[in-house]
Amino acid sequence: MITEASNGFLWRFTGFYGHPKTHLREESWKLLSLLNSQFNIPWFCCGDFNEILSMNEKAGGVLRSQCQMDSFRQVVNLCGYKDLGYCGPDFTWCNMKEGCDRILLRLDRALATSNWLGHFKEVKVYHLVDTTSDHCILLTTNSSSPDCKRKRRFHFEAMWVKRKDCREIIQEAWNSGTFAATPEGVASNLQRCEVALTNWNQNVIYYNYG
Structure with a gap:
């Protein structure tokens, strides 16, 4: 109540x-x-x-x-x-x-x-x-638009590895980075992969049911 x-x-x-x-x-x-x-x-x-x-x-x-x-x-x-x-x-x-x-x-x-x-x-x-x-x-x-800026924790889905394009998404994101041999470079490339996989999951995996 x-x-x-x-x-x-x-x-x-x-x-x-x-x-x-x-x-x-x-x-x-x-x-x-x-x-x-x-x-x-x-x-x-x-x-x-x-x-x-x-x-x-x-x-x-x-x-x-x-x-x-x-x-x-x-x-x-x-x-x-x-x-x-x-x-x-x-x-x-x-x-x-x-x-x-x-x-x-x-x-x-x-x-x-x-x-x-x-x-x-x-x-x-x-x-x-x-x-x-x-x-x-x-x-x-009752706001005009939702606040979607809240950071959500990233999880890698096991089902993704069954798709060939998953490997391509990871390779493209990783290779687009620099200084991968340093700890900072690894962290930066992992973040690039996270962003790329999240976008791919939302735009391809979740919506592509037709």
């Missing part, structure tokens, strides 16, 4: 995680239904629901069960939620595989009731790609 210090506006925030096992996901919807019955105040809910509302929120893999999606939609309607939409990539999760095995889903979202949206009129949700995770970060803000 949150009370705005400036005007006393009272609202509720729920961080939600849908059950990862399909046959137990109904328990998640029952929990949301229970939470809905407890209070009647403006409500904001976001997180990884592990479910989609329509096939437009999925790319690759087999068709999603209509019954699964309908169950999610029913509880969304029951709670009086509106989807806040998003800016950025259409999907928030990727199975990190390639070719015909690649699957992308919009599992993460922000939902709110009409009376919450009536108070926070300028709110926007951004999908921010994080190279250290198979999920996007959800940034909810």
